[in-house]
Amino acid sequence: MTAPDAEPGYLALVPPGSDFRNEVAARAVFDILRYRPGRGVGRIEVPTLFAVCEKDSVAPSGPTLRYAARAPRGEVRTYPDGHFAVYQGEPFERVVADQVDFLRRHVPVTA
Template sequence: MTKEPATDQFAARFHEAGFAVLAFDHRRFGASGGTPRQIVRFDEQIADWRAAIECAATLPDVDPDRIALWGFSLAGGHVFRVAADHPRLACAIAQTPLVDGRAVAPHALRSMTPGAALRLFGRGVVDALGSLVGRPPLLVPTAGARGSVASLTTPDALDGDRALDPGRRHTGWEQTVAARIVLRLGGYRPGRHASRIRCPLLVVVCDQDRSALPAPAVRAAGAAPAAEVVHLTGRHYAPFLESHEQAVAAELSFLEKHLAPRVP
């Protein structure tokens, strides 16, 4: 997702509460540069987070010791890895995070029909091989119904449009991704960095999440020295839908606690 549909609802509420918000697109997506487009490279995206932190620390009226992270889904998984490498952070929020591709991949495969899974992995291989000789990325939809060839066909995958762009305002939101991601996602396990996170960490999970799954996130939170878990009712996109107010209340309370001005 690009920054507007992914963050608009929460960024507005955080700003109304008095916090400055820096939202950004990963390279190759949205308003950011980088070619070829629509390619997910985890190390590149982690580097983009580091650059965003460095940028935020230089902005007027920003205290470099009172910077927090907020990420959702795959970016919520990135929060674990980035927070582990930045002990100066004041706190971090991971909302329905994808923390363990190895745990999620079998469930995602079971949500596909065998034929669709074979076609998807075939496209992933073709895309990866094509990249070696400079061919344009072979794109697939980021979400689709069971039986379609898409990167995710879990029962709640198609909730994204209704949750993130119900008014169809974000006409430039390109909902595709290079197919090679299916060959890499199973090996991405940012939750393994949880034990190195020194700042307070809030992990928000949805108990009926069928995309990122709540159990791996709860386990990862248990390994972080200063983590707390908030359980919401609903599926992967519930924080943008029926559980939005509960999610906002929990996250604002957490931010107010850990970003409050320090009294000498």
């Protein structure tokens, strides 16, 4: 991730005092180069929630919205935030509320 907000956003998720090392094995680059999450979206038969950040510099919203439009049972929720903003605070609460709502509607649990 090379966007200007990527490193500070990513590192903001690391708990203080953690012994986390911001490293990855070089072999991971080969998987990343082949990773195309939108390629098979038209074949997804189950309800799918797309949580899209409008100011996402890591996974831009344009391609994600185009993929979502091809999902037969896709639902889109957009957020006026950047990629890492939705992992903390009020943006996080909004996204999680939408995710829980989606799950309640599509994966009902009976007592």
